Amino acid sequence: MTARIDVRIDVWCWAVRLYKSRSQATAGAKAGHIRINGVRAKPAQPVKVGDEVRVFTDREHVVVVKELLAKRVGAPLAQAAYDDRTPALPPKEERAAPVFSRERGAGRPTKRDRRLLDQLRQMGR
Structure with missing residues (x-):
């Protein structure tokens, strides 16, 4: 047994x-x-x-x-x-880089803008 x-x-x-x-x-x-x-x-x-x-x-x-x-x-x-069986990541060239743009002269980023920027930077690594 x-x-x-x-x-x-x-x-x-x-x-x-x-x-x-x-x-x-x-x-x-x-x-x-x-x-x-x-x-x-x-x-x-x-x-x-x-x-x-x-x-x-x-x-x-x-x-x-x-x-x-x-x-x-x-x-x-x-x-x-x-x-x-994890699918392979696409090559770095094929991955789209996140884009965040602010209008010139818009002043300091708000707390929400700052968090969005931080999230985009984390995704780009």
Whole structure:
């Protein structure tokens, strides 16, 4: 008789290094940034071998579970635990640079303008 191991999705995402910390993985699941087979996952939902997991962090990561991990392991072992099907980013030349323009002489930017500028700078990195 083999023992069946249930691994929580937040623990698995942390163990395979999709999130830097377990609390971030739990918060991501609560916020709806983790989907298992297209369905929004709660932090304690068990994951099985063969499940497709979509994680929205800085971009969308699409992985298929090959191995269940309950503890964080080294990067080579973590990468062997899933099959990465994340679509490649387009080359930097093809990505459109965000544009923000202000009329000359419009004065200091407002708080809202400042936040928009900061968001655009983050996207351009």
